[in-house]
Amino acid sequence: xxxxxxxxxxKNLSFITKRLLESRGYEVSAALTLAEARELLKKKxxxxxxxxxxxxxxxxxxxxxxxxxxxxxxxxxxxxxxxxLSKISALQMGGDDYITKPVNYEELIVxxxxxxxxAKQYNLKTEVQEMHFPGLLVKKQVHEVWLTEGEEQKTLVxxxxxxxxxxxxxxxxxxxxxxxxxxxxxxxxxxxxxDVRTVMVHVSNLRKKLGDVGKNLIHTVRSAGYVFxx
Numbered sequence: 001x002x003x004x005x006x007x008x009x010x011k012n013l014s015f016i017t018k019r020l021l022e023s024r025g026y027e028v029s030a031a032l033t034l035a036e037a038r039e040l041l042k043k044k045x046x047x048x049x050x051x052x053x054x055x056x057x058x059x060x061x062x063x064x065x066x067x068x069x070x071x072x073x074x075x076x077x078x079x080x081x082x083x084x085l086s087k088i089s090a091l092q093m094g095g096d097d098y099i100t101k102p103v104n105y106e107e108l109i110v111x112x113x114x115x116x117x118x119a120k121q122y123n124l125k126t127e128v129q130e131m132h133f134p135g136l137l138v139k140k141q142v143h144e145v146w147l148t149e150g151e152e153q154k155t156l157v158x159x160x161x162x163x164x165x166x167x168x169x170x171x172x173x174x175x176x177x178x179x180x181x182x183x184x185x186x187x188x189x190x191x192x193x194x195d196v197r198t199v200m201v202h203v204s205n206l207r208k209k210l211g212d213v214g215k216n217l218i219h220t221v222r223s224a225g226y227v228f229x230x
Contacts, residue, residue, distance in 0.1 A: 001025065001026065001027045002025075002026050002027070002047040002048065002116055003026070003027045003028075003029070003044065003045070003046045003047050003048075004021055004026050004027070004028045004029070004046060004047065004048050004049070004050060004112070005028075005029050005031065005037060005040055005041070005046040005048075005049045005050070006018055006021070006028055006029065006030045006031070006050045007030075007031045007034070007036075007037045007049065007050065007051045007052055007055065007060065007063070008030070008031075008032070008050070008052050008078070009032050009033065009052060009054075009055050009056055010052075011032065014030050014032065017050070017103070017105075017108075018030050020105055020108075020109070021109075021112070024109060026112075029044075029046070032055075032056070033055055033056050033057045034055050034057045034058045034060075034062065034063050035057055037051075037063055038063070038066075041067070045071075045073070046073055047073065047074075047116050047119065048073065048074045048075075048076065048112060048115055048116050048119070049067065049073060049074070049075045049076070050076050050078055050112075051063060051064060051075055051076070051077050051078065051095075052077075052078055052079060053077055053079035053080075053081050053086060053090065054079070054080075054081070060077060060079075060090070061089055061090055061093040061095075064077075064090070064093045064094050064095055065093050065094060067094070068093070068094035068160075072119065072122065072160055072161055073119070074096045074097075074115035074116065074118070074119050074161070075094065075095045075096055075097075076095070076096060076097040076098070076099060076111060076112065076115060077090040077095045077097070077098045077099070078099045078101065078103060078108070079098070079099075079100060079101060080100070080101040081100075082100045084197055087197055087198070087201075088197065088201050091198060091201040091202060091205070092201060092205060094160060096115055096160065096161070096162050097111055097115060097188070097198070098198065099111065110190055111188075111190065114188060114189045114190060117189075118161050118162070118165065118189075119161055122143050122161040122164065122165075129141050131171065132148075133171075133213075133217060133230055134213070134216065134217070134230055135147060135148055135149070135212070135213040135216070135217075136148065136210070136213050136217065137154065138167070138168070138171065140168070143161075143164055144156060145157045145159055145164065145167065145210075147210065147211070147213055157209050157210060158209070159206065159209060160205075162187060162188075162202055163202060163205060163206045163209065165187045166183065166187055166199075166202055166203060166206055167206055169183060169186050169187055170183075170218060170226060170227075170228035171228055173228065174228050174229060174230075175227065175228070175229050176227065177221055177224060177225055177226075177227050178225045178226050178227070178228075179224055179225040180196040180199045180200070180224070180225050181196070182225070183199050183203075183225065183226070184196075184198065184199050187199075203218065203226060206218070217229070217230065
């Protein structure tokens, strides 16, 4: 049974969301504050975190940053803040997805399922298949990405599951223009609901982590999408 940490300070909303998730077979631990969430995280591991942006003792992005220091556990922000700045901030801190309140619960369930499934696939370890590009080595089946310089010098890049899937999707369509909505559909496995900002922020994070290699291999087509080419 997958375990979910629900961090929501609205007691009624927390109760409704917890009951819904439990009815779908998930084990749910609920926290009303960041302090409660931190205590729960010390006691057990979780398969996914649902995280409000604004809590009585701070912002959810601070907890997201703490989790990202030690874990790739999927984090979905659920917030009443619908502005682009809030969404960008949440995704840049390591959030995997962002849902605006009032919540469409069927959409929430779908996003929970997708993010947990992706994380499980990311953690699978099988025989290594290597893909080589200028300055870049991708060990496909162990989900590792390395920056390379010459024959010996290699640096492992710490990518989130979504960043890795985005890179792999772009590589698999090398030389093709991947539109924002196509990337969203292939990586998030759902409709984008007009949400191109999520894709843009995650690709921006990916390119920053890859440094000059990212700039050289991932090319932006303004107002359309991205092309991976050598």
